[in-house]
Amino acid sequence: MSLQDERGTLRRVIRAIGVVASGLLATSVQGQELESWLAGLRPGVWVKVELERTLENVLKASKVKAYTGELDEVTIESGVAAVDVSRLTVQTSIGLRVVASPSTKMEGPKQQRHLSLAFVAVGDRVKIAGQRQKDGSLLAEEIEIEGPTRPEGRLEGREVHELTAPIESIDAAGRRLVVFGLVVELHVGTRIRSSLPD
Secondary structure, three states, rough: OOOOHHHHHHHHHHHHEEEEOEEOOOOOHHHHHHHHHHHOOOOOOOEEEEEOOOOOEEEEEEEEEHHHHOOOEEEEEEEEEEEEEOOOOEEEEOEEEEEEEOOOOEOOOHHEEEEOOHOOOOOOOEEEEEEEEOOOOEEEEEEEEEEEEEHHHHEEEEEEEEEEEEEEEEOOOEEEEOOOEEEEEOOOOOEEEEEOOO
């Protein structure tokens, strides 16, 4: 093996090593590696995506974590764009419609309990867990009101959102996933965490 071949192998090994935490491999991937990783995924695989909406209204992933098993519920952490108390609905700032019910557990800042949807305001950051409905909405089992969008919910001045749900479709060549009806673009800087087999 030539010195150039050894250097190339060493570079690939260093890129592949990434950061190992909790048995998961975390790396920033290059173009072809990203496409290859995406091609190894399948619809139905649960992922947690950290993303932001760009000025061009594109959802870009900064982190993606793939899970080996199924999870019990979809979770969303995002800002509130609209609230309709009479219809018991919340629109998140990434465009997801959430429907509350009388059995939805609500918790406010400082563990305030037994709140109603009237306590949710536009601009609040919320964490919502529930089940996807046939109409594409999320039926909320729990809504945690974290208060106004805080700086730690932002990345370089932009609001960061988290979505955990199964993948609906994959476009490896286009570097896109569809998760909970949202098209999410991945890019060379996207951090990948996965315990899926190679």
